[in-house]
Amino acid sequence: MRRVLWLLMLLAVGAHAAANIWIRAGEAYGIEPRLLYAISKVESNLRPLVISVNYKKLTKAQEDKLCFMLENRNISYNIYSKVIEIDSKNIVEAKGVIDFLDNNRYPSFDIGLMQINNMHKETLAGMKIPLHELLNESTNLSVAANILWECYKKHRSSDKAINAYNGSSVGNSYYTKVSAELRKLLLLHENGSKRLFYRII
Incomplete structure (x- = not known):
């Protein structure tokens, strides 16, 4: 609960937005930052190592x-x-x-934080990102946001994109788990946006 409140406090302080990895990655890829937080909670329970x-x-x-x-x-x-x-x-x-x-x-x-799979090794090598660099929270989150955004561009729906991030867009209960974590954040923040993907292609 303390970590959730800490995240919401940082999200609310616009002057420090540039220093917050969740906001930076969210703004860069057009993804609600609290969605990224919810995924990392499900994936690693916020453990970068x-x-x-x-x-x-x-x-x-x-x-x-x-x-x-x-x-x-x-x-x-x-x-x-x-x-x-x-x-x-x-x-x-x-x-x-x-x-x-x-x-x-x-x-x-x-x-790491968003549990990036080694199947992305060749793509990461092209970006000059070795696998161990994914232990860096900012790098891990940025790579994950890019993967999630590509899933959304392919499937054009939040639930399928989030399931696809976990490996399969159908027959997967992953979206339900992420939604439960996201609801905790949105309920604690009255004006929370429910628009998860907002960048225009």
Whole structure:
């Protein structure tokens, strides 16, 4: 709750808008900043160093090798039904995890605040953004806003675009989860805009 109130306070102070990463990314890509915040709440619970490995795409050998590395380096992790969630203590540790996953060709892993998937590696390389740069909150948020905007241009509806950001525009309950977080923000802010995408192509 404190983080939500902190965000709303910053959104309300126009003089400091340029210093707020949510507002900057939202204005750059025509996306309601609170939508970006809601997505990051669902994706990472606002943790910039978290890395999630797609558990279902791992071989047993890959799983064992990853767990051995994490335990050997004393890095905290949890195994869930779909992901292995890795909580690094600092940015150096997180960079080491990314290097390990990338160098060993792990098929699918998500990085940072907005959980950007490594499938975007080639696109990011063209922008001169290495994977470990996604640990930077501003960079991560800007890349995510661009991905989300491209989803919206393709699908032309908020729900499909938000679902597509998560991997599939249909048969996906992701929009419902994001909407629940967004409603918390909008209810706390009387004049909150419900227009999620507003840039004109």
